[in-house]
Amino acid sequence: xxxxxxxxxxxxxxxxxxxxxxxxxxxxxxxxxxxxxxxxxxxxxxxxxxxxxxxxxxxxxxxxxxxxxxxxxxxxxxxxxxxxxxxxxxxxxxxxxxxxxxxxxxxxxxxxxxxxxxxxxxxxxxxxxxxxxxxxxxxxxxxxxxxxxxxxxxxxxxxxxxxxxxxxxxxxxxxxxxxxxxxxxxxxxxxxxxxxx
Numbered sequence: 001x002x003x004x005x006x007x008x009x010x011x012x013x014x015x016x017x018x019x020x021x022x023x024x025x026x027x028x029x030x031x032x033x034x035x036x037x038x039x040x041x042x043x044x045x046x047x048x049x050x051x052x053x054x055x056x057x058x059x060x061x062x063x064x065x066x067x068x069x070x071x072x073x074x075x076x077x078x079x080x081x082x083x084x085x086x087x088x089x090x091x092x093x094x095x096x097x098x099x100x101x102x103x104x105x106x107x108x109x110x111x112x113x114x115x116x117x118x119x120x121x122x123x124x125x126x127x128x129x130x131x132x133x134x135x136x137x138x139x140x141x142x143x144x145x146x147x148x149x150x151x152x153x154x155x156x157x158x159x160x161x162x163x164x165x166x167x168x169x170x171x172x173x174x175x176x177x178x179x180x181x182x183x184x185x186x187x188x189x190x191x192x193x194x195x196x197x
Contacts, residue, residue, distance in 0.1 A: 012097050015175040016066040019058075023172055026054050026114070027150075034147055045121060052118030055111045068098035076105040095164060097177065103160070106153050113146045 015023075029051040037044045062071040080101040087094040094100070099107060120139040123129045157168045166179040 009178060009180050011176055011178045013175055014068045014097050014177050015172060016069055017175070018061055018065060019069050020172060020175055022054055022058050022061075026051055029054070030114070030146065030150065034143060040124075045125070048118055048121045051114050055114045055118075058111065074099040074101070074104040076101040076108070081105065095179070100160070103153075103156065106149060106156070110146060110149050110153065113142055113149070117142050117146065 029047045033044055033047045033051075037047060061069055064070075067073055074096070084094060084101040098104075117139065120135060120142065124132070124135055124139065129135050160166075161168045164179060165181075166177050168177070171177040
């Protein structure tokens, strides 16, 4: 971790290259399949299989990857979730270099849904399930749920960026979380007021 005392800014390298490439490639596959590509087409299928393969690779990386990529670093146990929510409700500051417990829970839920979409999509290509309406409806429900969770996840990232004074979206691009201390924010505000006079 690097700290600048002059500006009270802390920076820590969190996300390795694999995690960042995985994240944005998966986002691309999901957005393409839901909003751009025709359902059931060859491209739709291969984007789905690619997304599933990415998730499988991420699961492996969760055991052998860098520190903050490992599940052991952020796995959302009930105690971690309860403590995190309690601190948020009480206004107590709590900083996580990696995923916070609720963010980790959301991430794991989305990975599970992506895998479920891959499985149910593949099942629809089998003779045993060809034309099964319940399977098609379940696949569509999973897709809609995934998009809803992704929207909530993106919104939460923006909100938490403000609360934690850290640009979480930029961190997933650069791999580095940069957090301004409250003292730095007050100093910057005072400087802006002084320069405006």
